[in-house]
Amino acid sequence: MRTPLTLRILHSTPRAGWIALAVFAALTWIAVPVAHAVLPEAHPLHLSAYTVSLLGKILCYMVVAVAMDLIWGYAGILSLGHGLFFALGGYAFGMYLMRQIGRDGSYQSDLPDFMVFLDWKELPWYWAGSDSFLGTLLLVVAVPGLVAFVFGWFAFRSRIKGVYFSIITQALTYAAMLLFFRNETGFGGNNGFTDFKRILGYSITSPEMRATLFALSAALLMACLVLGRYLVTSRFGRVLAAIRDAESRVMFIGYNPLHYKLFMWTLSAVLCGLAGALYVPQVGIINPSEMSPANSIEIAVWVAVGGRGTLVGAVLGAGIVNLAKSWFTMSFPEYWPFFLGFLFIAVTLYLPDGVVGLWRRLRARTAPATPTVPAPQQSKPQAEARREMQPAAVPIESNRLPAAKGAEA
Amino acid sequence: MLRSGFTRLLCGLALLGMLAAPARAALDEAKVAGLAGDFQSRLDTIEALGVAGGDDARRVLDALEGGRLGLAAGVLVIVAGDSVVSAATGEKLDLAPAAAETFTVNNRVRRALGTARAALALAASDRDVRLSAARTLADNTTESLLPMFERALAKESDDEIRSVLARAAARVNLASADAAKRLKAAEALGESSDPAVKNLLAALLEKKDGEWVEPSSEVRAAADMAIHTIDRRIATAEAVGTLFSGLSLGSILLLAALGLAITYGVMGVINMAHGELLMVGAYATFLVQGLFRSYLPAYVDWYVAAAIPAAFLAAALVGVAMERLVLRHLYGRPLESLLATWGLSLVLIQAARVVFGPQNVELANPVWMSGGIALAAGVVLPWNRIVIVGFAVFVLLLIWLMMQRTRLGMFVRAVTQNRAMAGCVGVPTARVDTLAFAIGSGVAGLGGLALSQIANVGPAMGTGYIVDAFMVVVLGGVGQLAGAVWAALGLGIVGKFLEGWAGAVIAKILVLVFVIVFIQKRPQGIFALKGRFADM
Numbered sequence: 015m016r017t018p019l020t021l022r023i024l025h026s027t028p029r030a031g032w033i034a035l036a037v038f039a040a041l042t043w044i045a046v047p048v049a050h051a052v053l054p055e056a057h058p059l060h061l062s063a064y065t066v067s068l069l070g071k072i073l074c075y076m077v078v079a080v081a082m083d084l085i086w087g088y089a090g091i092l093s094l095g096h097g098l099f100f101a102l103g104g105y106a107f108g109m110y111l112m113r114q115i116g117r118d119g120s121y122q123s124d125l126p127d128f129m130v131f132l133d134w135k136e137l138p139w140y141w142a143g144s145d146s147f148l149g150t151l152l153l154v155v156a157v158p159g160l161v162a163f164v165f166g167w168f169a170f171r172s173r174i175k176g177v178y179f180s181i182i183t184q185a186l187t188y189a190a191m192l193l194f195f196r197n198e199t200g201f202g203g204n205n206g207f208t209d210f211k212r213i214l215g216y217s218i219t220s221p222e223m224r225a226t227l228f229a230l231s232a233a234l235l236m237a238c239l240v241l242g243r244y245l246v247t248s249r250f251g252r253v254l255a256a257i258r259d260a261e262s263r264v265m266f267i268g269y270n271p272l273h274y275k276l277f278m279w280t281l282s283a284v285l286c287g288l289a290g291a292l293y294v295p296q297v298g299i300i301n302p303s304e305m306s307p308a309n310s311i312e313i314a315v316w317v318a319v320g321g322r323g324t325l326v327g328a329v330l331g332a333g334i335v336n337l338a339k340s341w342f343t344m345s346f347p348e349y350w351p352f353f354l355g356f357l358f359i360a361v362t363l364y365l366p367d368g369v370v371g372l373w374r375r376l377r378a379r380t381a382p383a384t385p386t387v388p389a390p391q392q393s394k395p396q397a398e399a400r401r402e403m404q405p406a407a408v409p410i411e412s413n414r415l416p417a418a419k420g421a422e423a
Numbered sequence: 424m425l426r427s428g429f430t431r432l433l434c435g436l437a438l439l440g441m442l443a444a445p446a447r448a449a450l451d452e453a454k455v456a457g458l459a460g461d462f463q464s465r466l467d468t469i470e471a472l473g474v475a476g477g478d479d480a481r482r483v484l485d486a487l488e489g490g491r492l493g494l495a496a497g498v499l500v501i502v503a504g505d506s507v508v509s510a511a512t513g514e515k516l517d518l519a520p521a522a523a524e525t526f527t528v529n530n531r532v533r534r535a536l537g538t539a540r541a542a543l544a545l546a547a548s549d550r551d552v553r554l555s556a557a558r559t560l561a562d563n564t565t566e567s568l569l570p571m572f573e574r575a576l577a578k579e580s581d582d583e584i585r586s587v588l589a590r591a592a593a594r595v596n597l598a599s600a601d602a603a604k605r606l607k608a609a610e611a612l613g614e615s616s617d618p619a620v621k622n623l624l625a626a627l628l629e630k631k632d633g634e635w636v637e638p639s640s641e642v643r644a645a646a647d648m649a650i651h652t653i654d655r656r657i658a659t660a661e662a663v664g665t666l667f668s669g670l671s672l673g674s675i676l677l678l679a680a681l682g683l684a685i686t687y688g689v690m691g692v693i694n695m696a697h698g699e700l701l702m703v704g705a706y707a708t709f710l711v712q713g714l715f716r717s718y719l720p721a722y723v724d725w726y727v728a729a730a731i732p733a734a735f736l737a738a739a740l741v742g743v744a745m746e747r748l749v750l751r752h753l754y755g756r757p758l759e760s761l762l763a764t765w766g767l768s769l770v771l772i773q774a775a776r777v778v779f780g781p782q783n784v785e786l787a788n789p790v791w792m793s794g795g796i797a798l799a800a801g802v803v804l805p806w807n808r809i810v811i812v813g814f815a816v817f818v819l820l821l822i823w824l825m826m827q828r829t830r831l832g833m834f835v836r837a838v839t840q841n842r843a844m845a846g847c848v849g850v851p852t853a854r855v856d857t858l859a860f861a862i863g864s865g866v867a868g869l870g871g872l873a874l875s876q877i878a879n880v881g882p883a884m885g886t887g888y889i890v891d892a893f894m895v896v897v898l899g900g901v902g903q904l905a906g907a908v909w910a911a912l913g914l915g916i917v918g919k920f921l922e923g924w925a926g927a928v929i930a931k932i933l934v935l936v937f938v939i940v941f942i943q944k945r946p947q948g949i950f951a952l953k954g955r956f957a958d959m
Binding site for chain 1: 757772
C-alpha cells in the first residue's frame with residue numbers, strides 16, 4: 015500500500031524546513047500585518063504602506079522564482095518567457111479590478127476609462143465574467159495555464175529544447191507584449207490597467223487590505239514551496255531530473271518526456287499567473303512592459319543567483335536581487351544595469367550553484383568531517399546529489415556537448 | 424527616341440543662338456508694349472513674357488514686381504537707381520528717374536507674376552527649382568500656358584518633372600472644347616502612374632445633374648481605359664516597392680544573422696549581446712563620421728566607406744574580448760552562456776548610454792546615398808536601401824569565400840559539424856572558436872554600419888534584432904549560409920507583405936507564429952546538416 019498523500023507531503027520536507035516555514039508564517043501572517051495595520055504610525059515598529067507593498071511585491075517575485083526553478087532547475091528547461099504568464103495572471107485579475115472601479119472613474123461610465131476614451135460602447139466578449147470574483151480566479155489560473163499548455167505541447171512534442179526553446183519563449187513574450195501594446199487589443203494599450211479602487215467592495219488602499227494581500231502572498235509562497243518540495247522528491251520529480259540530465263536515455267527506458275515536461279511547464283505557468291494576480295493589487299498597476307523580454311530573463315537571474323535546483327535558493331535569489339534593485343534604483347539608478355549585467359556574468363562564471371552552492375561549499379570546507387549532503391536530502395535524485403557535490407562542473411551536461419550539438423545541428 | 428533626340432538637338436541649337444545673340448536686343452518692343460495698356464492686356468503680357476522666357480523677360484518682370492517699371496515719355500522704362508533704361512532693350516535713356524511714372528502692383532498682377540516666374544523657372548538648370556515650378560504651374564493652368572508646357576516637355580529629361588508637366592498639359596487639354604483633343608489627352612494620360620491623374624480622369628466619369636461631366640462617350644471610354652491602365656501600373660509599382668522593402672529588410676536581417684549563424688553554429692551558444700555588436704558597429708561608424716568632419720571635411724561623403732573596416736574591427740574586438748573573458752569559460756553550458764551574454768548586453772547598452780548619452784546620435788547619409796529611383800508617384804526605391812542590399816550581397820560573398828575557400832573556413836565548418844572529431848584530427852578548436860567569434864562579431868558590426876544608414880543609432884538599437892536574427896538562424900538551419908540567406912529574405916519579404924495587409928504588429932506576431940509552426944515540421948531548419956547523431 016502506498017503511503018497516504020498527507021504523510022508523503024509531510025515527509026518530503028525535513029523538520030528544519032517545517033520549522034522555518036512556521037517561523038516565516040508567524041512573521042508574515044501575524045507580525046507584519048500587526049506592525050502595519052494595528053500599530054499606530056508613530057510607533058517605532060510600524061511598517062509603512064510603502065514597505066509592506068515592497069515586501070509583498072518581493073514575495074510575489076519569490077513565487078515566480080520558485081516556479082522558474084521548478085522548470086529550469088529541475089527540468090532543465092530555461093524559459094525566457096515566464097514574465098508573460100505572470101503578466102497574464104496580472105491582467106486577468108486586473109480586469110476584475112477595473113470592473114470594480116465601477117462608475118468612480120474619470121468618465122463615470124460602466125466601462126473602464128480607457129474604453130470610454132477609445133469610444134467603445136460595450137465590453138469586448140473576452141471581458142465576459144470579469145465582474146465576478148470567482149470567475150476571475152478561474153481566469154487567473156486558466157489563461158496562463160492554457161497558453162502554457164498549448165505552447166508547451168507544440169514545443170515539447172517536436173522536442174524543441176535548450177537554447178532553441180529559450181529563444182522561442184522569448185519571442186512568445188515579445189510578441190505578446192507587442193499585442194498588448196496595441197490599443198485595439200482591449201487591455202488599455204500602453205498604460206495598461208491602473209487606478210484600482212477596491213476588491214470585493216473593500217478599499218484597496220486600506221491597511222487591512224494591504225495586510226491581507228501580503229499574508230496571501232506569503233501563503234502562496236509557502237504553498238509553492240511545500241508543493242514544489244513534494245513534487246521534486248516524488249517519483250515524478252526523479253523522472254523529471256533524469257529527463258533534464260539525459261532525455262534520450264529516459265526515452266529509451268520507455269518514459270515519454272512530453273507528459274512530464276508539459277505538466278511541470280503548465281504548473282509553473284499557473285504559479286506565475288497566481289503570483290501576478292497577487293502582484294497587481296499590491297503594486298497598483300499592470301502594463302505590457304511586464305512582458306518585456308528583459309523582465310523574463312531577470313527572473314532567470316534571480317534563480318541563478320540563489321542557486322538553481324534548490325527551492326530555497328530561488329527564494330533567496332529573488333529576495334537578494336530585488337532588494338538590491340530597490341536600493342540601487344533609489345541610490346544610483348544609472349549603475350543598476352551595470353550591476354545587473356555583471357551579476358549575470360559573475361554568477362554564471364563563478365557561482366554556478368548560486369548562493370546556496372556557495373554556502374554549501376563554505377560549510378564543506380569548515381567542517382570537512384560532516385557529509386556534503388545533509389541526511390534529510392539523501393532522498394534527492396542521484397544526479398542532483400552528484401551535481402551538488404561538484405558545484406563547479408556539471409558532469410553529465412558537460413559530457414553532453416558534442417552529442418547534443420550534433421543533434422541540434 | 425530619334426525624334427526626341429533631334430528636338431533636343433534643335434533646342435540646344437536654339438539655346439546656343441540665344442546665348443550668342445546680344446542679350447540687349449532680345450525683347451521685341453511690341454511684346455512689352457502690353458504692359459502699358461489696360462489691366463487685362465497687362466496680365467496677358469505678363470503671362471506671355473513668362474511663356475516666352477529669357478533673361479530680358481525676367482528683367483522686366485523683376486522690375487514690375489519691384490515697382491520699378493513705368494512709363495516715361497511714352498516709352499516703357501525701368502528705373503535703376505539714378506538712371507533710366509528702356510524696358511525692351513535695356514539701353515540707357517536720357518531721362519530723369521522722377522519723370523517715370525511707375526506701375527502699381529495689385530494682387531492679381533502679383534498672382535500673374537507668380538505664374539510667369541514659375542514658367543521662367545522651368546528653364547532653370549537646378550532640378551529642384553524646375554520641379555517646384557512645374558508643380559506650381561500644374562495647380563493653376565490655363566490654355567495659354569499649353570505651348571510652354573509642350574516646349575518644356577520637349578526639353579525636360581527628368582522623369583518626375585516630365586510627369587508633372589504632362590499631367591498639367593493633359594489637364595488643359597481635357598478642358599478643351601475640342602472633343603478630339605480631349606480624347607487624345609485621355610489616351611495620353613494612360614501613360615501616367617500618378618494617383619492624381621487617376622482622380623482627374625475619374626472626374627470625367629461622374630454625372631452632374633443627370634448629365635455626364637464629359638459629353639463624348641468616346642472620351643469617357645478612353646478615360647475608363649486609362650484609369651484601368653493606371654490602376655494596374657500603380658499596383659505593380661506598389662508590389663515592386665513592397666518586394667524591395669522586404670528585400671532590404673531581409674538584407675539587414677541577413678547581416679544581423681550571418682554573424683549569429685557562425686557563432687551559434689560553431690559554439691552552440693546564442694550570443695544575446697549580438698544586437699549590441701550591431702550597436703558597436705553603428706557607433707564606430709558615428710565616430711568615423713566625426714573624425715571625417717573634423718579632419719577631412721572635403722571627403723565627408725566617403726566616411727561610410729572608411730567606416731567599413733572600423734565597424735568590423737570594433738565589433739570584432741568587443742567580440743573577442745567577450746569570448747576570451749566570458750564565453751570560453753562556459754563551454755558546454757549553453758543556457759548559462761545565454762544568461763552571461765545577456766548580462767554582457769546590459770553592460771554594453773549602459774556603457775554606450777554613459778559614453779554617448781541616452782539620446783540617439785545623428786548620422787548623415789552621404790549625398791550619393793540620398794534620393795532614390797522613383798517607380799511611380801509615392802513609390803520610391805531609396806538609394807541608401809539599394810546600397811545596403813548590395814552591401815549585404817558583398818558581405819555574403821566574402822563570408823562564403825572565407826567559409827569555402829580558406830583553411831580557417833574549413834576548420835569552422837568542421838567544428839560546426841562535429842567538434843570532437845575535428846579536435847581529434849588536429850583542428851585547434853579553441854583558436855577556431857575565437858576566430859569564428861571575431862568574424863561573426865565583425866559581421867554584426869558591418870550590420871550595424873548598414874543599419875546606421877537607415878535607422879536611428881542609439882544605445883538600445885540592437886535589442887530588437889536578436890530575436891529576429893535568431894529566427895533566421897533557426898529557420899535556415901544551423902551553420903548553413905544558404906539557409907540563412909533564404910530565411911532572411913523569406914522572413915523579410917513575407918514580413919513586409921503581411922505588414923501591408925495586417926499592420927506591423929500583427930505581421931510580427933504572424934511571422935513568429937509561422938516560425939514556431941515551421942519548427943514543428945522541420946526542427947532543423949530548411950537546410951539541415953546531414954548526419955547521424957543522437958544525444959545520449
